[in-house]
Amino acid sequence: MSAVTSPSSGAAALATPRTGIVVGIATIAGLGGLLFGYDTGVIGVALLGLGRQFALDDTTKQLVTGAIIFGALFGCLGTGPFSDRLGRRRMVIFVGIVFALGSIASALAPSVGWLIAARFILGLSAGSSTQIIPVYIAEVAPPKHRGKMVVLFQFMIVFGITVAYFTGFAFGEHWRWMFGLGLIPALVLLAGMAFLPESPRWLVAEKRQAEALKILERIRGNEAAARAEITEIETVSEDVPSGSWKDLAKPWVRPAIIVGAGISMFSQITGNNALIYYAPTILTKAGFSDQAAVLGTGLSTILVVVMTVIGSFLVDKIGRRTYLLWMIPGSIVALLVMGYLFQGAGPQTDFSRWLAVASLAAYMMLNCGGFGVCIWLINAEVYPLFVRGKGASLGSFSHWIFDLIVTLTTLSLVTWLGATHTFWLYAAISVVSLLFIYFLVPETMGKSLEEIEHELREHRFFPYQKKRLAAAKA
Numbered sequence: 001m002s003a004v005t006s007p008s009s010g011a012a013a014l015a016t017p018r019t020g021i022v023v024g025i026a027t028i029a030g031l032g033g034l035l036f037g038y039d040t041g042v043i044g045v046a047l048l049g050l051g052r053q054f055a056l057d058d059t060t061k062q063l064v065t066g067a068i069i070f071g072a073l074f075g076c077l078g079t080g081p082f083s084d085r086l087g088r089r090r091m092v093i094f095v096g097i098v099f100a101l102g103s104i105a106s107a108l109a110p111s112v113g114w115l116i117a118a119r120f121i122l123g124l125s126a127g128s129s130t131q132i133i134p135v136y137i138a139e140v141a142p143p144k145h146r147g148k149m150v151v152l153f154q155f156m157i158v159f160g161i162t163v164a165y166f167t168g169f170a171f172g173e174h175w176r177w178m179f180g181l182g183l184i185p186a187l188v189l190l191a192g193m194a195f196l197p198e199s200p201r202w203l204v205a206e207k208r209q210a211e212a213l214k215i216l217e218r219i220r221g222n223e224a225a226a227r228a229e230i231t232e233i234e235t236v237s238e239d240v241p242s243g244s245w246k247d248l249a250k251p252w253v254r255p256a257i258i259v260g261a262g263i264s265m266f267s268q269i270t271g272n273n274a275l276i277y278y279a280p281t282i283l284t285k286a287g288f289s290d291q292a293a294v295l296g297t298g299l300s301t302i303l304v305v306v307m308t309v310i311g312s313f314l315v316d317k318i319g320r321r322t323y324l325l326w327m328i329p330g331s332i333v334a335l336l337v338m339g340y341l342f343q344g345a346g347p348q349t350d351f352s353r354w355l356a357v358a359s360l361a362a363y364m365m366l367n368c369g370g371f372g373v374c375i376w377l378i379n380a381e382v383y384p385l386f387v388r389g390k391g392a393s394l395g396s397f398s399h400w401i402f403d404l405i406v407t408l409t410t411l412s413l414v415t416w417l418g419a420t421h422t423f424w425l426y427a428a429i430s431v432v433s434l435l436f437i438y439f440l441v442p443e444t445m446g447k448s449l450e451e452i453e454h455e456l457r458e459h460r461f462f463p464y465q466k467k468r469l470a471a472a473k474a
Contacts, residue, residue: 037160045168071123080393
């Protein structure tokens with residue numbers, strides 16, 4: 001294979017995808033995102049009841065919350081090699097089984113230690129879902145619709161978080177019911193996956209072209225489009241069917257690692273999940289009742305859901321990179337306002353308290369609706385096929401390790417620095433994230449996964465590399 005041969009656009013031209021089938025595949029697989037969102041979001045509500053029943057201090061609350069993230073570190077790294085070896089579909093089924101077991105164990109927890117262990121099990125499946133489901137959807141979806149299909153996973157995450165908050169509002173301090181309800185979508189996911197196909201790109205990498213052709217004929221609408229796409233996939237799969245972890249260190253692969261792991265890191269250290277997990281706790285300290293704090297945060301997550309729906313269309317219209325550059329500045333302003341309102345004793349009037357809620361909602365909508373929409377999409381797109389499973393694992397690991405650091409330090413950071421300086425610290429980090437996006441994150445909109453891989457091989461992946469090449473040609 002020539003390293004500088006651009007893939008044909010014939011597959012895209014011939015494809016007349018049966019969108020309904022692709023949407024069905026993405027929706028069923030995306031239930032793993034709903035489970036991830038529900039199980040990570042529900043702890044923010046459950047902590048209010050758990051804290052009283054088990055007399056939890058801040059450190060123990062952070063351990064209970066962080067257990068799912070600690071498990072996710074192992075889940076996301078372990079899934080990559082298995083998904084490359086056993087297939088994407090089997091690993092999605094594994095995600096559903098572990099989610100079901102973790103939900104039951106959490107609901108039955110007789111002690112804090114048991115609950116931490118159960119949350120660790122849930123973390124294994126949460127981490128696995130962030131690695132395998134976006135990759136599975138991206139490898140099935142056509143380039144024109146890949147953005148909105150993969151973002152459906154993120155929509156399910158924020159929808160799951162919203163369901164968790166309103167479930168908590170309805171059940172009050174009955175946290176066992178909150179955890180147990182996670183069993184329902186897990187069973188639906190398992191039932192649905194019985195009817196879904198394997199990733200055609202994985203099948204081609206495994207030299208099972210006949211099976212891949214049959215699946216692509218079904219989801220692309222005609223045989224010519226399917227054959228053209230398989231030919232395009234073969235241009236990047238004929239060298240190495242499955243790469244090793246060491247292959248991620250190859251110079252031409254490294255830019256994909258920088259972008260995937262970098263976007264994942266910034267999505268967390270700008271405060272994203274910190275406020276999702278601890279918003280009710282922070283708002284109660286600002287003078288809100290438990291119910292008002294949960295309801296206020298729940299309403300904020302509705303805005304995130306709305307922004308995710310809007311973002312799922314925008315990333316295929318204006319691009320992933322442009323979308324992020326539009327969203328993050330607004331989240332910085334919201335953090336600065338929150339920091340101002342929490343000075344001294346914090347919001348003291350009804351107006352300032354509700355302005356704090358509005359700023360929280362704006363931040364969650366813009367930050368979660370920005371990074372959240374793009375993080376799994378970019379991580380599913382940028383890695384070469386022969387190490388895509390392991391690369392997505394590394395990107396997912398970056399998300400979870402920084403999520404763990406933020407989760408285990410947020411309440412302590414608020415105590416040490418105060419809420420004001422904590423919010424302003426997140427704002428400063430958000431400014432750095434803007435610079436990272438501007439200089440290093442490429443635009444992947446409308447490109448096949450094979451075209452993106454060719455840009456990596458030809459050293460024209462970063463935006464500044466393209467500008468340099470354009471200037472040299474001029």
